[in-house]
Amino acid sequence: MSQLTLKEGIIIESTGSWAQVLSKDEIISSRLVGKQRLSEEETTHPIAVGDRVTIALREDKTGTIQKIHERKNAIPRLSTHTRKQAQILVANLDMAWVVQAVKDPRPKPGFIDRFLVTCEAYGVPAGIILNKKDLMSPKEVAKVDWLKNLYTSLRYPVILCSAESGEGIEELKSVLKDKISALIGPSGTGKSSLLNRLDPKLERSTSEISSYSGKGRHTTTFAQLVPLQFGGMIADTPGIKEFGLVDIEPWELSLYFPEMVGPREECKFNTCTHEHEPGCGVMKAFEDGKIDPERYNSYLMILESLKEK
Ligand SMILES: Nc1nc2c(ncn2[C@@H]2O[C@H](COP(=O)(O)OP(=O)(O)O)[C@@H](O)[C@H]2O)c(=O)[nH]1
Ligand SMILES: [Mg+2]
Numbered sequence: 001m002s003q004l005t006l007k008e009g010i011i012i013e014s015t016g017s018w019a020q021v022l023s024k025d026e027i028i029s030s031r032l033v034g035k036q037r038l039s040e041e042e043t044t045h046p047i048a049v050g051d052r053v054t055i056a057l058r059e060d061k062t063g064t065i066q067k068i069h070e071r072k073n074a075i076p077r078l079s080t081h082t083r084k085q086a087q088i089l090v091a092n093l094d095m096a097w098v099v100q101a102v103k104d105p106r107p108k109p110g111f112i113d114r115f116l117v118t119c120e121a122y123g124v125p126a127g128i129i130l131n132k133k134d135l136m137s138p139k140e141v142a143k144v145d146w147l148k149n150l151y152t153s154l155r156y157p158v159i160l161c162s163a164e165s166g167e168g169i170e171e172l173k174s175v176l177k178d179k180i181s182a183l184i185g186p187s188g189t190g191k192s193s194l195l196n197r198l199d200p201k202l203e204r205s206t207s208e209i210s211s212y213s214g215k216g217r218h219t220t221t222f223a224q225l226v227p228l229q230f231g232g233m234i235a236d237t238p239g240i241k242e243f244g245l246v247d248i249e250p251w252e253l254s255l256y257f258p259e260m261v262g263p264r265e266e267c268k269f270n271t272c273t274h275e276h277e278p279g280c281g282v283m284k285a286f287e288d289g290k291i292d293p294e295r296y297n298s299y300l301m302i303l304e305s306l307k308e309k
């Protein structure tokens with residue numbers, strides 16, 4: 001009787017029923033076989049990039065996934081196919097970074113806020129990368145300063161950098177070193193280019209921006225976790241147009257806006273949605289100038305989308 005060799009590893013890529021598992025220095029193509037599938041899971045795919053797994057090595061050097069270890073956290077996104085089921089974009093992160101360009105395409109605070117809410121709700125520390133600093137003209141300076149001050153004041157780290165010129169890349173390295181991180185954002189913001197600048201050996205394919213639409217083509221089609229030569233791992237993810245929120249109740253939303261956590265304690269009703277209710281601590285804080293109007297507006301937009309569900 002042949003003996004099963006068990007190995008521990010991390011999923012670095014997952015497409016269909018095959019996954020690539022990094023175990024020490026080896027990459028082992030592995031499969032989830034019938035009965036190990038977590039069929040009752042609400043997610044469209046039971047394994048995600050970043051998952052820790054135990055695999056059994058077969059004679060043909062492929063593996064079968066025996067066990068998926070409990071996740072410490074995960075970033076879900078609504079599946080583009082069903083809109084109802086959640087897909088896990090990446091799991092077990094030390095830090096998630098939303099990537100925006102200072103220009104081409106222009107930064108979208110609404111996207112940043114939805115991302116931050118998801119990270120707060122799912123226990124993932126988050127930060128913001130503003131790339132393409134080399135494109136910054138006087139026109140963008142005010143907006144970029146505003147973004148940087150706003151999110152820094154909310155205690156989210158903000159890194160202004162350029163994959164093109166290399167500016168800010170040392171700072172980026174220092175926050176990624178020895179951690180498992182992910183770069184998440186719309187396509188064309190420079191996620192793959194940043195990875196190439198951080199570690200040229202990665203040779204991530206990048207896309208040209210088509211001049212008339214300002215939108216990058218989709219080059220990265222699935223999330224992939226890659227090791228960094230200076231220590232740590234990073235996930236490059238496919239471009240995400242919109243960040244659908246999963247499993248958040250309207251009354252709960254303000255818990256994920258750090259600046260609302262204190263003021264909401266003062267609300268008269270504990271199910272207050274801070275929209276029109278009397279005796280609302282959040283609306284008072286907003287009127288007193290303690291909550292940024294754009295953030296409050298983001299809050300209302302997200303609240304609306306949660307109510308639609
Ligand atoms: N000027 C400038 N262009 C950049 C920078 N980073 C990326 N790009 C360009 O933006 C386009 C999209 O980059 P890519 O890395 O594929 O974006 P991704 O879709 O987020 O992975 C490519 O044409 C890159 O050359 C940057 O810092 N400055
Ligand atoms: Mg890419």
Ligand SMILES: [Zn+2]
Nearest residue numbers: 267272274280
């Ligand atoms: Zn309230």
